[in-house]
Amino acid sequence: xxxxxxxxxxxxxxxxxxxxxxxxxxxxxxxxxxxxxxxxxxxxxxxxxxxxxxxxxxxxxxxxxxxxxxxxxxxxxxxxxxxxxxxxxxxxxxxxxxxxxxxxxxxxxxxxxxxxxxxxxxxxxxxxxxxxxxxxxxxxxxxxxxxxxxxxxxxxxxxxxxxxxxxxxx
Amino acid sequence: xxxxxxxxxxxxxxxxxxxxxxxxxxxxxxxxxxxxxxxxxxxxxxxxxxxxxxxxxxxxxxxxxxxxxxxxxxxxxxxxxxxxxxxxxxxxxxxxxxxxxxxxxxxxxxxxxxxxxxxxxxxxxxxxxxxxxxxxxxxxxxxxxxxxxxxxxxxxxxxxxxxxxxxxxx
DNA sequence: TGCCCACTTGACACGGTGTCAATTGACGTC
DNA sequence: GACGTCAATTGACACCGTGTCAAGTGGGCA
Numbered sequence: 398x399x400x401x402x403x404x405x406x407x408x409x410x411x412x413x414x415x416x417x418x419x420x421x422x423x424x425x426x427x428x429x430x431x432x433x434x435x436x437x438x439x440x441x442x443x444x445x446x447x448x449x450x451x452x453x454x455x456x457x458x459x460x461x462x463x464x465x466x467x468x469x470x471x472x473x474x475x476x477x478x479x480x481x482x483x484x485x486x487x488x489x490x491x492x493x494x495x496x497x498x499x500x501x502x503x504x505x506x507x508x509x510x511x512x513x514x515x516x517x518x519x520x521x522x523x524x525x526x527x528x529x530x531x532x533x534x535x536x537x538x539x540x541x542x543x544x545x546x547x548x549x550x551x552x553x554x555x556x557x558x559x560x561x562x563x564x565x566x567x
Numbered sequence: 568x569x570x571x572x573x574x575x576x577x578x579x580x581x582x583x584x585x586x587x588x589x590x591x592x593x594x595x596x597x598x599x600x601x602x603x604x605x606x607x608x609x610x611x612x613x614x615x616x617x618x619x620x621x622x623x624x625x626x627x628x629x630x631x632x633x634x635x636x637x638x639x640x641x642x643x644x645x646x647x648x649x650x651x652x653x654x655x656x657x658x659x660x661x662x663x664x665x666x667x668x669x670x671x672x673x674x675x676x677x678x679x680x681x682x683x684x685x686x687x688x689x690x691x692x693x694x695x696x697x698x699x700x701x702x703x704x705x706x707x708x709x710x711x712x713x714x715x716x717x718x719x720x721x722x723x724x725x726x727x728x729x730x731x732x733x734x735x736x737x
Numbered sequence: 738t739g740c741c742c743a744c745t746t747g748a749c750a751c752g753g754t755g756t757c758a759a760t761t762g763a764c765g766t767c
Numbered sequence: 768g769a770c771g772t773c774a775a776t777t778g779a780c781a782c783c784g785t786g787t788c789a790a791g792t793g794g795g796c797a
Binding site for chain 1: 646685690693696697698700725
């Protein structure tokens with residue numbers, strides 16, 4: 398909080414006039430990024446995709462390009478979640494929203510009869526949601542040195558191979 | 568530290584006589600678990616596997632059964648890693664050892680000419696290492712409610728589908 | 738002129754980690 | 768039986784980060 402106040406050119410106490418806790422500040426920051434970076438617009442291609450496969454691809458692309466932009470805040474929020482209830486709830490909320498996107502993509506596949514018979518819809522959603530986690534992005538890009546493009550490409554092809562049936566089911 | 572001392576029936580200060588920092592205590596705990604739970608022995612099936620595919624399966628099984636046993640300590644170590652250098656180094660070390668196992672499994676596949684042409688060995692190792700992360704285990708078992716068995720089964724089949732070539736290469 | 742309001746200054750409480758000094762008590766040794 | 772050792776105890780304290788509080792300052796507007 399001291400550092401942030403300094404960077405903002407105000408005192409720590411003035412910062413508390415705007416955000417009564419550290420968690421509140423971080424949460425507000427995520428909302429601010431969403432607005433500034435026009436996150437909603439980026440999801441349009443996914444929502445309007447013609448086929449399940451396209452929807453899956455578009456969703457992964459949107460999410461992959463979103464992660465780096467919230468990564469710093471996300472990391473702070475995640476590490477606060479261990480000890481801070483407000484932060485934990487806020488992050489869980491984010492993740493629930495992200496999961497809805499996964500669920501929608503998997504369901505679009507299912508409606509096209511293109512969901513792999515290996516997984517139930519719930520299992521597929523669980524798995525996709527886990528695969529696309531911020532931690533996995535960190536692991537591949539930051540720790541393994543993958544480029545953003547390689548991350549997105551790999552995730553797209555991986556999701557296809559895991560979740561798309563070889564032939565239409567039934 | 569206060570809580571741990573209480574549970575151990577000694578004072579906080581006495582605890583510091585044994586472990587000079589919190590990080591040191593956690594690191595010692597992981598070593599202790601390794602000994603008590605005979606972790607090395609569990610890796611024997613993987614090391615002695617006849618084929619690459621068997622090695623991959625055996626490694627995933629060994630790791631999957633290991634995670635729940637160190638999960639508590641791992642979580643503490645991971646969350647300390649953000650702020651504590653010693654913890655960060657210790658956890659990175661663990662993960663490097665785990666990565667070697669992934670690398671060995673992928674290489675065994677490659678030697679059998681059964682590594683999927685989709686990935687270079689390095690990429691495959693990166694991906695397997697990321698997929699098997701403690702965070703992903705947490706996500707699937709704790710957050711999504713998967714049983715330990717389902718986790719292990721899914722990871723095994725997923726790794727096969729991702730990394731094992733349909734036909735021998737060349 | 739006078740008020741409001743954002744902000745400042747400076748202090749303090751709390752909890753957690755890590756440190757230090759003095760003391761206690763059990764143990765084996767001379 | 769006296770002695771030293773050593774683990775552990777008691778009780779204090781420093782430091783850091785979060786969050787709180789009270790009193791004061793200064794600019795803008797009615």
